[in-house]
Amino acid sequence: MSKIRKFTQFSFRDLVATAGPTVLTIVALCALAYFLVDPSPPRSVTLGTGQENSAYEEFGKKYAARLGKHGIQVTLQRSLGSQDNLQHLNEGKVDIAFVQSGSTEQAEAQRKGLVSIGSLFTEPVWLFLREDAKVTQISQLKGLKINLGPEGSGVPKLFRQVLALNGIEPGDLTIGALENTPGTVELLEGRIDGLVFSSGPDAPLVQMLLQTPGFKLFDFTQAEAYSRRLPFVSHVVLPRGIVDVGRDLPAQDYHLIAPTATLVAREDLHPALIDLYVQAASEIHGGTGWFQQQGQFPSARYTEIPVAREAAKFYKDGAPLLQRYMSFWLANFFDRMWVVVVALAALVLPLSKVVPPLYVWRIRSRVYRWYGQLRTVEQELEAAQGPQRAQVCAGLLKRLDEIEEMVNQISIPLAFADGLYGLRSHINFVRQRVKNALA
Incomplete structure (x- = not known):
């Protein structure tokens, strides 16, 4: 190590060694929370459509294209129609499906665990x-x-x-x-x-x-x-x-x-996917048509099935705030982790007060541990008596030279240089005592 690098403005290695355990603990807690707090949305979903050449099938292709832009693979499953789709939802064969209004009743839908994402268009x-x-x-x-x-x-x-x-x-x-x-x-x-x-x-x-x-x-x-x-x-x-x-x-x-076509999902469908579907519905069905005005659909009206909480919030306030400015997956990550972030903030604040004193102690300990060596030299000097005193003093002088050589190799930030120079002066002080004893 060059002499120039013995004194530095900042010791990155010591900071890493001091703050490393704290940082690793926080990262481990974040990773654990990522998998346990709220599971990530699935990358694939099955959509029940309708018969060949039906409007349900055509709209199913549009939903698959829009969700595909966010990395969600939509598998389209043909069916005979609304009653068939309801059966597939109840059996867990599809996650979400097109259903015609009047196909079921509110009590039956609640008993089966079905929720509506909204009415889409009149058919x-x-x-x-x-x-x-x-x-x-x-x-x-x-x-x-x-x-x-x-x-x-x-x-x-x-x-x-x-x-x-x-x-x-x-x-x-x-x-x-x-x-x-x-x-x-x-x-x-x-x-x-x-x-x-x-x-x-x-x-x-x-x-x-x-x-x-x-x-x-x-x-x-x-x-x-x-x-x-x-x-x-x-x-x-x-x-x-x-x-x-x-x-x-x-x-x-x-x-x-x-009647109106509605998008019906199982109540265990991930909330983030419901957000994504209702946003896609707004893009696909929000315009004018043969039987609808601008902005009439999608809507929480015209459906006998209870509307999902996330969909009702969209119809009231629009898209979630984070998803307006971030990608779907990044917004979903922060949305899932905000509780953990708040908890970690409460943990980071006290830990941040511990790291600086630990950093200072680690730097100063490089100097302080040599004072133990000097104290040992003084104790041996005081214990040396009789004819062998001169031989002991000669050995102590050699040992002090070795200590000084090791101290000169210490790399330390400039802010702590006073401690290093104080140690070197104390080495000379002990050396002078040994020489006086030897004389």
Whole structure:
């Protein structure tokens, strides 16, 4: 070690040795808290969608893309519809799913441990008929072949309620249970008279049938009455020309009844994922549409399932503060660890008062421990008597030279140099005593 480096402004090595145990303790506590205080959100989640070419499937792809930007892998699982998704939620096969309003009741949802993330959009009941079918009222469906879709969807249950309000028994018409896509094929081939399904206007089947000649959309002229009798549906209007203004499609306003699509999750879904889903819902469904105004959806209304606490907070106050300025994972880390940070702050304050005195003691101990050697030399000098006194004094002088050589190698910060020079002067003082005794 060069002579220049013997005196330094600051001893980093001593600081590390002094504060190291404290820092390691804090880091260990943070690591333990990271795994025990609140588990980190899972990196994958399963979303129950709907049938092929349905609006649920199309929106499921959008959710997967948005959550994928945050490192969350969304696995899409097709289903027959709302009833099927509810069953999958209850069985734990999916974590979150699209469910139509009216598919369950509040008490049943609470008993099953389900929570709503909010209503997303209206999905009207579309009744497409062959153009030659002279049907203007639901009661005129008697004797026709109508496909309502599989029992796993929410449409059969809903439309049977509509039939019941019109005094029609299910046996008064031939009901099909095909999925939407094969049911549409049957309608196009003329093997059935009508097709009923509930979906958002973005569904490819809706777009196709609205523009296919030879078929007509049933006009629910009593839609307002249905909305009063069935509280989970609302009255919406398909405006004239909304499909194609140039071709004037449709050529008139159509009155429809519409339940709402909701996003339902298991209550044990990680709160951070609920935050992420409701933010994605705001981006996907927050704009204007055929049946909605700007900002109408997503909403905590129009759902019979209790709304999750995190979703209700979003609808009231917006996105969590940290997630507005940080990435999802970093914001989630601080959100999970704030309790630990407060507890550690209470621990760090007293520890920070202990470290400086320990640092000072460690530096000064390099000097002080040599005073024990000097005291030993003085004790041996006092004990030396008789003819061997001269030999003992010579040995003590040699020992003092060795001590001085070792002291000269000490590296010490400048702030503590006075102690080092004091030690060297005391070595000379003891050396002089030995020389006097030897003389």
